[in-house]
Amino acid sequence: MTNEVNSLPMVALRGMVVLPGMVTHFDVSREKSIEAIEQAMQENQKIFLTAQKDIEKENPGMNDICAVGCIASIKQIVKLPKKISRILVTGETRARMDCMEYDEPYLRANVVEVADIDNAEEAVGAKENPLNMEAMLRGLKDLFREYLPRNPKLSKDLALQMEEIKDLRRLVDEIAANIPLSWENAQELLEEPDVLKRYDKVVGRLVSEIQIINIKEEIQAKVKERVDKNQREYILREEMKIIREELGDDNTMSDADEFQEAADKLKAPAEVKEKLNKEIKRFKNTMGNPAETGVVRTYIETLLEMPWDNAGRDHKDIAYAKRVLDEDHYGLEKVKERVLEFLAVRALTKKGDTPILCLVGPPGTGKTSIAKSLARALKKPYVRISLGGVRDEAEIRGHRRTYVGAMPGRIATGLKSAGVKNPLMLLDEIDKVSNDYKGDTFSALLEVLDSEQNSKFRDHYIEVPVDLSEVLFVTTANTLQTIPRPLLDRMEVIEVSSYTENEKMHIAMEHLLPKQLRRHGLKPEQLTVSRRAVWKMARNYTKEAGVRQLERKLGEICRKAAREILETKKPAIHVTERNLHLYLGKELYTYQMANASDEVGIVRGLAWTSVGGDTLQIEVNIMPGEGEILLTGQLGDVMKESARTGISYIRSVSAAHKIEEMFFKEHDIHIHIPEGAVPKDGPSAGITMATAMISAVTERRVRADVAMTGEITLRGRVLPIGGLKEKLLAAKNAGIRTVIIPQENKVDLEDISSEIKKGMEILPVSHMDEVLKIALV
Missing domain, CATH: 2.30.130.40 (LON domain-like)
Known part of the structure; x- marks a missing residue:
């Protein structure tokens, strides 16, 4: 300096x-x-x-x-x-x-x-190796030579000027003066007296500028390619139009013309046609914009594919419908009866109200297949919509067209796939619908299933009213507890209850076995399964209300039979009750049969489970103590309350049964229900626990062949229960001869087949006094 x-x-x-x-x-x-x-x-x-x-x-x-x-x-x-x-x-x-x-x-x-600190030679070792300085000069010149033609603002003669420069300091300053720099970067170079540091900064800036230009050119090339493609398509389209006009070729139409012709032929309400014509005009005006054209095209095609006024003919042959239902399903009399009633009303009124049937029952009882058979009986197109886990309202109502990837809802899509406006539409597992922040799915279903509203159902994507009043809706559910009351009120509930062993045997022999034989490539003469074997499978290898597990067991037999036929070359295989274990292994379930003798403090109760009915053996022991009540067996809150209610009732009638006043203060009562790993709850074991406690306190024996079910009150009244058919079926399987049920459930006996009631004495009661007269010895 x-x-x-x-x-x-x-x-x-x-x-x-x-x-x-x-x-x-x-x-x-x-x-x-x-x-x-x-x-x-x-x-x-x-x-x-x-x-x-x-x-x-x-x-x-x-x-x-x-x-x-x-x-x-x-x-x-x-x-x-x-x-x-x-x-x-x-x-x-x-x-x-x-x-x-x-x-x-x-x-x-x-x-x-300010003089330059010209230490570049020392920094690069130019004194020891002059080639280093030359390498730096050439590298900087090469970078500038690559950059110069990419910047149209620089003169081509500038390259010649740079080539003549032999001094690194001067070259760095000249290049820095000819590349775009912000004033802050330029000031930083100006304040740097060290030539080598200025060299590093200029090289870094040159490399950055070259990369920026490369990215810019790449983006411009893509934009130009896209614009050129659109322009080319537009020119070709216009040329094609002129060529068609010159040739007089009327057979080939543009997409817009095809849409317009289809719209003119479409049978639809005036509102729909007006919307279609408006969208076709919009489609013509957006021919040069592929993105918007694709959205409008999809919407027009959706409107044209909807069955606005296209209705299928109703098949009114009741005899044919009855034959189809009997072929496809064994039993289910209520369902078949309701379908035939619907057909009869249609035949007389020419239209009639379209009902909304709700089939409720345990898994595997054939609810979905009933709907499929119903469609075949009515000769209607069949559409199945699974609602399990649906929580977005847009799944039902559709997405608004303003959203990217918008599409119609499942209801509109189902109508489109059916091709008619009056198909049979199955809404499967309606009890498993859930809600979240995206909307209330049940409210959307309410509009679909309400006969007063669904004639003007509005899908967010389609934007014009869709008539659902002629659709035959069938819904299925495992339970009614999760379905909101307003929605449940609009459906006609039909219970599909558990099958008896006899019904399971008929279903297996007539439907399930032939189906599994076809699925596994076997002929009927190659594999036969005896009725006794099927009955044993239903009783000892499955525990369910329906027949799904039974069908799997039959499939397991078919697989093993197919392998055995190929390995041993046997012409036929016969599966009987005796050799069933060779194909299915050891028995998985056994029924707790009725006790051999009358005992004190042991009573057989009846319970309903998700896989059908079952029996509960309630045991009561009396021990010296301080008046405590012990409840074991993983009992729910309701069951515990039933036990306390039973104790209160017994104490209130202790004089009638000659029970000492100090008995309940000097003794502990232990109530136990075996199978402690299985949760149990419900009020229907009330009279069973009360009977067992009175038996234990009075030391009177209870009849071994008696089972009971019913809710108890503090005053000893017996209240009604649910699941009566399943409970009676469980009692029959356990060898029970006498069953005590609430008086108010007597009307339910009419709906239970004589096959279940045969061989059993069913006694309706309204008070605990009647129960004790029957049960105690």
Whole structure:
């Protein structure tokens, strides 16, 4: 660094930095700057140019400008209108402002020239190896040579000028003066006296500029390709149209013309046709925009495919329907009866109200297959919509067209796939629908299943009303507990109850076995299964209300039979009750049969489970103690309350049964229900526990062949229960001869087949006194 101090006029530049070797021009409008330029012209045409830190400041002081600037030589001044002067300068040397002499009437500063720290040779080892310096020069020139043709603002002659430069410092400054830099980056280069560091920064900036240009060209190429493709398609389309007109070819139509012709032929309400015509006009106007054209095209095609006024003919042959239902299903008399009633009403009224049937029952009882058979009996198109786990309202109502990837809801899509407006639509597992923040799915289903609303059902995607009043809806559910009351109120509930062993045997022999034989490639003469074997499978290898597990067991037999036929070359295999274990292994379930003798404190109760009915053996022990009641066997809250209710009733009638007053204070009562790992709950074991406790307290034996079910009150009244058919079936399987049921359940006996009731004495009771007379010996 030199110690020579020069006093020069100064101009503070806004958003601009002049580097040594740079030839550039700038406009000045401030009076101070114009005065400084004129003063410099009067002296030696030298001026100190530095950058202003805050470009918004009008009168910068010493602290507002950068200390390092450039001494430049003024080459030309051009006067412009509005007191603006355009100055052409050439940057010469770096300089540092020592102090500002004065700022009126113009800025003048004492500046010291800054010499370059030319240690590039030492840094790269040029003295030891001159090739290093040459490598740096060539590398920088190669980068600039790659950059120059990519920047149209630079002259091609600039490359020749750069090739002639042999000094690294000068090359760095020249390149820095010809590449785009922000004023902050340019100021950083200006303040750097070290040539090697300036070299690194210029190389980094050049590489960045080349990468930016590459990315920009790639984006422009993609945009140009897309525009060229659209333009090409438009030109070809217009040429094709002219060629068709010249040839008089009327057989080929554009998409818009095809849509218009289809819309004219479509049988639909006026509102739908008006919407279609509007969308077809919009489609014509968006032919040049593929993205919007695709959205409009999909919407038009959806409207054209909907069966607006296309209804299938109702099949009214009741005899045919009865024959189909009997062929496909054994039993299920209620369901068949309701379908035939519906057909009879249709035949008489020509239309009639379309019912909404809800088939409720345990898994595997054939609810879904009933709907399929019903569609076949009515000769209607069959559409199945599974609602299990659906929690988005848009699944039912559809998405609005403003969303990307919008589509119609499941109801509208089902109608479209059916092709008619009066199909049979099965809404499977309606009890497993859930809700979340996206909307209330049950409310959407309410509009679908309400006969007063569904004639104008509005799908968000289709946007015009869809008539669902002629659709025959059938829903299925395992339980009614999770279905909201308003929705349940609009459906006609038909219970599909558990099958008896006899019904399971008929279903297996007439439907399941032939189906499994076909599925496994076996002929009926190759594999036969006896009725006794099927009965044993239903009793000892499955425990369910339906026949799904039974069908799997038959499939297991078919697989093993197929392998045995291939390995042993046997012509036929016969599966009987005796050799069943060879195909299915050991028995999985056994029924707890009735006790052999009458006992004290042991009573057989009846329970309903999700897989059918079962028996509960309730045991009561009396021990000396302090009047505590122990309940074991994993009992639920309701069952515990039934036990306490039974205790209170017994204490209230203790005198009638000759029980001492201090008995309940001096004894503990332990109530236990075996199978402690299985949770149990419900009020229907009330009279069973009360009977067992009275037997234990009075030491009177209970009849071994009696089972009972019913809820008890504090006054000893017996209240009705549910699942009577399953409970009676469980009692019959356990060999029970006498069953006590609530008096109010007597009407339910009419719906239970004589097959179940045969051989059992069913006694309705209304009070505990009647129960005790029958049960206690």
